Amino acid sequence: MEIRTNYMDGNYAIYVDYGILEDQISQYTSQYTSVHFIVDQNVYTLYQDSTLSFVQNPIILEGGEASKSFDAFKRITETLLERGIKRNDLLIVIGGGAVGDAGGFAAATVLRGVDYIQVPTTLLAHDSSIGGKTAINSTFGKNLIGAFHRPKAVIYDLSFLETLPPHELLSGFGEVFKHALLKDEQTVKALMEATKNEISLDTLKPFIISGIETKMHYVTNDEKESGIRKFLNLGHTLGHAIEYKYKMPHGIAIVLGLYFMIYASNAEERQNIFDLKLFRHYFEQHGYPLDQLKTINETEMMTLMGKDKKNQSSGSIGFVLMKNFGQCYFTEIDNDLLEKYIKQLKESL
Ligand SMILES: O=C(O)C(=O)C[C@@H](O)[C@H](O)[C@H](O)COP(=O)(O)O
Numbered sequence: 001m002e003i004r005t006n007y008m009d010g011n012y013a014i015y016v017d018y019g020i021l022e023d024q025i026s027q028y029t030s031q032y033t034s035v036h037f038i039v040d041q042n043v044y045t046l047y048q049d050s051t052l053s054f055v056q057n058p059i060i061l062e063g064g065e066a067s068k069s070f071d072a073f074k075r076i077t078e079t080l081l082e083r084g085i086k087r088n089d090l091l092i093v094i095g096g097g098a099v100g101d102a103g104g105f106a107a108a109t110v111l112r113g114v115d116y117i118q119v120p121t122t123l124l125a126h127d128s129s130i131g132g133k134t135a136i137n138s139t140f141g142k143n144l145i146g147a148f149h150r151p152k153a154v155i156y157d158l159s160f161l162e163t164l165p166p167h168e169l170l171s172g173f174g175e176v177f178k179h180a181l182l183k184d185e186q187t188v189k190a191l192m193e194a195t196k197n198e199i200s201l202d203t204l205k206p207f208i209i210s211g212i213e214t215k216m217h218y219v220t221n222d223e224k225e226s227g228i229r230k231f232l233n234l235g236h237t238l239g240h241a242i243e244y245k246y247k248m249p250h251g252i253a254i255v256l257g258l259y260f261m262i263y264a265s266n267a268e269e270r271q272n273i274f275d276l277k278l279f280r281h282y283f284e285q286h287g288y289p290l291d292q293l294k295t296i297n298e299t300e301m302m303t304l305m306g307k308d309k310k311n312q313s314s315g316s317i318g319f320v321l322m323k324n325f326g327q328c329y330f331t332e333i334d335n336d337l338l339e340k341y342i343k344q345l346k347e348s349l
Pocket residue numbers: 127128130131133135142143175225229232233236309
């Protein structure tokens with residue numbers, strides 16, 4: 001399956017299927033004199049003798065958020081420069097969301113930008129590999145240093161997903177669920193029905209594709225996130241704060257953030273648009289630790305959310321809420337009110 005972006009120019013293809021990596025990559029690598037690889041350590045260990053046997057002399061990154069540190073960024077860029085990277089070279093970034101963000105940021109900055117291809121290897125990265133957001137973390141919070149830099153292609157070989165550990169599947173599913181909420185009620189219902197017993201890869205392919213298509217709408221209409229792209233941050237304002245503070249996998253923290261978003265959306269509308277009990281039951285049944293919301297410290301969360309990139313003024317936090325399924329809006333919630341919502345949610349659990 002091939003999905004193409006529809007920007008005014010500089011479009012790229014997103015290939016999604018099983019067993020496609022080497023064939024799809026070769027049509028790009030043949031256009032460059034030199035190709036450099038950045039590969040997630042876990043992925044390389046699993047696939048260096050099979051799917052990744054064509055990869056030469058990769059820069060290996062520790063997976064997860066460790067790859068988004070200043071130290072890791074220094075190591076990637078200095079190694080690329082030591083190896084003599086040129087502006088007309090290609091960088092291929094193979095790994096999960098964190099490696100994709102870090103490798104993409106290196107591509108955006110080394111020599112002021114080189115071409116790169118994203119090769120996502122996790123369920124989570126069906127989201128992060130698309131749209132050109134790249135970033136590393138700061139001591140002040142998640143993704144605070146970054147750039148928008150479009151890849152030349154995204155090659156999503158679903159065979160990589162077959163070796164994902166359960167917690168990675170759970171984490172990635174958080175973003176699949178977010179995309180369904182962004183689309184419409186029918187998609188949310190269909191997704192919940194398809195996963196009512198378990199979250200299994202067999203049932204997810206159509207929802208992954210629909211999620212990518214939903215995301216494409218926002219990124220192609222508002223690449224630099226001055227308007228509707230903010231909606232893709234649904235659940236991320238509190239989610240990022242929880243992830244950063246409690247070192248929780250990204251998509252699991254996002255589910256906690258989505259649950260709070262649902263609570264706050266009901267509270268702002270002063271009616272129960274969303275059935276909180278139903279979502280709580282569904283998320284807990286699949287093992288998302290909603291109970292952990294009871295232990296969050298609202299002052300710490302407010303400090304971290306105060307650094308969120310969506311904020312426009314001090315005294316309030318930029319937040320994406322929903323009027324209904326598929327109907328997001330961006331608002332600024334006064335600090336005192338937001339803290340009150342967090343306290344109320346904790347008491348309700
Ligand atoms: O692509 C976007 O735009 C998103 O917000 C997608 C998010 O799911 C993704 O986690 C993104 O990397 C978060 O970006 P940030 O701007 O909140 O740092």
